[in-house]
Amino acid sequence: MLNRVTAILLIVFTLSANFSKLFIFAGFELNKTTIASTLCENRNKPWMHCNGRCYLLKKIKQAEEKEKSEERQTGKSLFQEGIVTHHFSFNYTPRLLAVLTVPTNHTELPDYSASVFQPPKISA
Numbered sequence: 001m002l003n004r005v006t007a008i009l010l011i012v013f014t015l016s017a018n019f020s021k022l023f024i025f026a027g028f029e030l031n032k033t034t035i036a037s038t039l040c041e042n043r044n045k046p047w048m049h050c051n052g053r054c055y056l057l058k059k060i061k062q063a064e065e066k067e068k069s070e071e072r073q074t075g076k077s078l079f080q081e082g083i084v085t086h087h088f089s090f091n092y093t094p095r096l097l098a099v100l101t102v103p104t105n106h107t108e109l110p111d112y113s114a115s116v117f118q119p120p121k122i123s124a
Contacts (some may be wrong), residue, residue: 032051032052039052040055
């Protein structure tokens, strides 16, 4: 029972984080008349036909900025964690480098290219 409740809560939290814009839009659609009459910036200008869309756009922009700041914080903390947790140790052992001699064979490629690559013949 506890596992099922925990799983459902995790699913709800994951969906709420990923679909925040959907929830904002759904809340706007459910409360459109209240938002248009009380929260809209253009409620005193009925000729603009805003009907609360300015409020909706403002809330969506706030949600996007919040997501971006959370992503930056998450990336920053992961970067800092990666730097702090990974300690690199280099062991340098001085060695005399051996000089290797590579035998050089001067072989030339056969000259077959002249007979293969010819310009096309134009028939008259």
